[in-house]
Amino acid sequence: VALADDIIFAYEPTLGNNYDITGVVDYAYDVFTINPRNENDIIDNGAGEASINIISPNGGETWYQGTTNTITWASVNYEELIDIVLIYEEIYSIVEIANGIENNGSFEWNIDENIILGNARIKISATENAELFDMSENYFTISESGNMPEVGDVIINEVGEPYGMINTYQNSYIELYNTTNEAIDIGNWNVYSTEVYGAKGDASFVFPAGTIIEANGFLIATRNRDEFLLNYTEVDASIVPIAESTIGEGIYIKENYYFSVKDANDNLIDETTFEVDWNSQVYEKTTPEADGNLIESWYLTYSLTPFEGTPGEINSIEPEANEYTINEIQTGEHFGEMVITNGIVTAVFENANKFTVQDGNGAYSGIWVNGNEVALGDEITLKGMVDLDFEHITLINASEIIVNSSENNLPSAEELEISQILNDEFEGVLIKVLGRCTSINPDHPENYGEWQITSIENNDSIRIDDIGIVFAPTYQNDYEVTGILNFSYGNYKIEPRDENDIESLGDQVPPLATSINVLTTTSIEIIFSEDLDITSAENPSNYAITGISDENSDIDYTITAILDNQSKVILSVSPEMIEGNYVLDISNIKDIAENQMTDSQDMPFTITDVSIDNVTAKAFEIYPNPVQNVLYFKNFNKIEKIEIYNTIGKVIFTNNGNRSHIDISNFEKGIYFIKINTKEKNIFIEKIIKN
Template sequence: MKFFSIVFFSLSIGLTQNLFFSEYAEGSSNNKYLEIYNPTDEFIDLANFAFPNATNGSDGQYEYWNTFDESATIAPGDVYVICHGSSDALILEECDQFHTYLSNGDDGFCLAQGTENSFSCLDWIGDWNDDPGSAWDVCDLGDTKDNTLVRNSNVTSGSEWDVSSNSATCEWIVYPNETWNYLGSHPHDGDTPVVEDCNNGVDDDGDGYIDCDDLDCSNNSDCGGSDDGSCAVYGCVGYTPENSCQCNSLCVDFDNCCIDYEAVCGDVEPSTEDCTNGIDDDGDGFVDCDDWNCDGTIGDADPACEGSGSGEDCGNGLDDDGDGYIDCNDFDCDGDSNCPSEDCGNGLDDDGDGYIDCNDFDCDDDLSCIETDCSDNLDNDQDGYVDCDDFDCEGNPECFSCDQESVDLFFSEYSEGSSNNKYLEIYNPSNLTIDLSCYAYPNATNGGDNGNYDYWNAFDNGAIIEPGDVYVICHGSSDPFIMNECDETHTYLSNGDDGFALVYGSQNAFTALDWIGDWNDDPGSAWEACGVSDATKDHTLVRKTGISSGSEWSVSSSEESCEWDIFDQDTWSNLGFHIVDPNANINPISNAGEDQVVDAGVLVTIDGSNSSDIDGSIIAYVWTQIAGPTVSLSSYDQPEVSFTAPSEGTLEFQLEVYDNEGSSSSDVVSILILGGGMSVSAIQETSDPGSGNDCYPSPYNGQVVTITGIVTAIQPGSNPNFYFEDPDADTFAGVYVYDNSIDPQVGDELLLIAEVEEYYGLTEITNSISSVLISTDNVVEPTLISTSDLLGGCSYNAEQYEGMLVKVENLLVTSTPNEYGEWTVSDGSGDCMIDDYFYDGSIDSYSEGSTITSIVGVVNYAYGEYRILPRNESDINTGSDSCNANGDVNLDGSLDVLDVVFVVGAVLGNEQLNDNQFCISDVNLDGNLDVLDVVTIVSEILNLTLQSSEPFQYEKEFKSSLKLRTNK
């Protein structure tokens, strides 16, 4: 008992140790991540932790409370990686959770323990104080932008940022952009400083380059550093177009030696190249006739290389001298009559080398290539072009322009509703179709900073608003009623205190056309409008009729000049249209009825009687067939018309309705003839493996198809993506449907009109245009396969089963779940991965060597491997209710203190055990889990330690009805 007390005390102490940030990357594009390390000897549930952040500095408060994914944990000594969902594949392989808004260098993150209103910060990247500019300094070694930070291996807990980033107490190693080789584990032995000592003869940073040969020393004074070019950067390889000076002996003749040439490459008169001995005599990286000294330049003509004059013929399109450069791109052709010089101020690539004007090497010393100021009304570079007319100012924010005049678009409706039911509606009062590429809807959160926005939100590419129409921006998980009117999704809409502007212009030069809230002081939880104190929270705002342009928020929200009608939460009846003139006619609404799936030869009725006109009456109906095999309609001018279905095809009909004022609108209905759609196998089957990230891509990639099938598996949670299968095919019969606007049930037979898309080798059906329920309660029997059928990454044999419901039998567990819920089984033919991605609940843990009768699931392809996704507990048949009650509750193959931690946690009610874990932990076989089991496990650990005996093993029946009992 004395030993047990000591163990229990040491484990309790372990519970107080801190998690901390072990790595951070702010890389190119979306290559960003945070890595968190668990230095303790226990599993840490992240439910009581978060990683809140503030953007561009703050007032000491966070702006966004970012929680970890449900059920997220960190194993002892392991890491948890939060990354951008569009990161490089190498990062995604290690990623545990996606988060879009990671740092751009100036966004401070805290690793917090507690709740939104009561928490402590365990560690920091940056802070929530003043705006650091573009980044925070890190130990005088670098900063938080375009770098990777790795925590020193001797750090055991988090720190304040001013401690960990201080050069005197530095806890970070700063690596160059896109250094990811430390990602996925911590700590790292042999961490080396990031900066090369440029004169000690040692490869300090382990990159394979020493002293002045190292890129880090390119501008170091010990290496003759120069901003004009560097042999330290490019090596002793002579001339390259990228380097503005030269690194071999020819530079003496041409008077363009890099300043660090002698220090890096040796004497300015190196050994002469022997053009016939197969050796790089002068050490410039080129051998024999490939060397400039042998190709005839500047009197170095060598008979062995047929050198004579210039070795390169500058007008024949060939690499005559074998130096890798052709014609006028070859250094030998400078000044050749075939190679015109670059005019440095005309905006043309005169010499055809791919570089224009001042970007061309030939223009380095040209007077016209001094830096251009694009807003001072002067011709700074003397090229005859001033400010934004100058080629050099292309893309400069000062020179933003649009081909269209600004139009007074304005916010016509705003909703901050329950859950994610949020939207902005924008109205076009003009008679023009407006291209929204010149507009944006930037916002500031919880008040602004001196009137500045926090986020610049551009409209989707190709977005337009028709005359008199509206454009709706909504949350992607809004109610289907909202989604039906939505033109663009945006996750971070207002919670009541986030001010949005509708603007015309660019990020650095724009005009605000209208406002919801403002970018001034924090309003608290909401802004007042028109006498309603919390109008922008839990309300819908609709712009009053008679308003024809936007206003300052102080004007539109004032009681005296109120421009808003304010409705209760989740009032959406005005969404999708806007009335400016209360006396104007409102267009009718055409409704051509629901899409249908019918058999060939039947009489089909299409019904437009649900069309309506809210301010008048519909006086005419006109039906027109616009697609499919031609049929004869019973009439063309009635609300309901009929026709006989042809033998195959998809037919489309347009219904146009007219109201009593002569206004009209139209709607389209689709009719699919059964047998007229495509099969799943037609979309999936191909013999072409593709290239890059492809894995047998669909021949219909990017095309819209009509397809039928039966739902076999649905992802649990709020995003019901699903798998879909043709029950009549044996291979290439399944496909993944990535579209959460459809909410099916397993067994539903659906008709989908949607787009085919490839996602990192997985064929998907997405962006559905139409979904029709054909029948329900269908059953798809799983296809029996061998575990070896899915082996070996991308292959034709495995691709046959992608998306299909399959079954594997007579299995041995060959590895236990990793941090991603992936584990392997084998039927004797080879290992097959099992993944919990589609599992409803938590999969029971099975120890290595356990046997399982069968597993059913759908086949998924991700990260270069096929895996089976079981759907629920009925998909895993163990065939037995027995377990190996040996106390190894974490299933790592050994009985040790980690198992004691787990069982003690379960006894105290802090850990949840599944039936299998309960069975393993009840080592005294009394049907209860209590301190007696803990004592037995501890005693056995002592026995193993002192006598090296084999672990005890018990076989018993599951007692699934038993509850955990805490003994005190």
């Protein structure tokens, strides 16, 4: 069978007609297709021979006395009435099912409670032409109604979204287990996933007709079978069927979801509670007999190697535990080991179902724990499996927690520089850092509730996350942030516990002149990094122009300053500046938060015969802006020096000589200022945004 695709143009075929098709062969979504280029690539040869093709039952199914099942078929070039009969395997007996019925592709067959048991085939034939017929490809089974699967015969035994794997969600699976000593046909059974308890759900996986789950055996419904088998290399592919059909994602796992299994007649066979945080974990059932509707019937897998969970195998059992200090767990090789440890609870993040526990102070004194049945200040003994979160953070999947005492004093927060916490030493430890908000949304245009602070001393940055508290920072304000060090999605983060962990110190950054533009020979425009205090901005004594060429070095200039648009100052200069090089000295300027420049700032500029056109700005083009990786320069052969400043005025990059481009991919996301000194002694300053 080949499918004609419509990626180039659409075509409406006629069912039953024969076609000659020319096109390019493609492969997508597990299907080979032919892609015609235009209508000339499709030749309609008209109707072919009439045919009838049975779809179900077509072999391997089990149907039961006293039930209603759907016989389905497809017919080509035949629209007249049809007959349906049942033909047994071991005894030549024919049972009439329907005569002269409409040829519409399906028939609801009410199987008599006294019908002969055994293996049989369906035969469908044209009422007026006995030679036009089809039979089931193989035998299916008619069984006693007492053999029908009952609630609990097949159970949901394992729910997995293994977080330690690449493409976590693609490896999602639900394992079924046959609790009986007889093989069961689960053809056309559904596995449903939904947010609404008791509902069928937005996602479903349908097992193909004839799918058998062996006695005391397993079957695995997967979201992406190929991805699953690629990672779970020891799982027998024969128990991982390809879905007959799916709705939505097929197998979709999310926190507090409800899962159910229903047979081909929509009878409930098994279901689970919706109170488990299923996502990013593998949960196993305590025993086959346990009530899946109870949260205590589920536990996090003890099997973490060679892969997470036990799909296709008996569920994992709790291994013997060894006792360690938190420091020993963090610095040793204990992944996949059952451990016992002690400490004080330093944070509880109920929404994330996590808390942290700490034993003393210093590096490697804290650890993350999956669970939340504790309170801040509890001194606890906990037992659990050592796991990795985001392949980076060590955490314990708690299976047992004993609260030894409550309301204990917490370890004091470690007061550290941001540069000291960009590693694993302080993961899970209560820390305190000082920094300036340099991004209110480092994931723009997406928004995950995170913001970023940067060290006042250098350009080291760290994100502030929101699993404990949602906070709206003020850009460029300084903050003292207390919280637990975490790592997720490629970034170190601090997790404040509540609003008391974030202290705003306000704007403590003095203004910075970011660019100077010569407007005319008697006026200069200065752009600052933030809004200015009008009194200091318009105080002419805060500006001084000095000529550094032979022709202008002895000239005294009188300056009038006007604050324009809050962060821009226009200087009127008298007498008129002649051609040559100059330096503008700026000092004592304040921002609106009264932060005053502590050092004067020198801004070189040049007056030429075309200065009024602002030749500096026209001579260079910096692109792209915003930039992600590489910044390019037009007329780079005129560049003498390049400097890049962060928003607090620190030089973080310097380069001498001609460069057509620079790589800034390792820069943190945020705002920077680039300063270019030309060989003609001009200055060009521009703001750039790093995405």
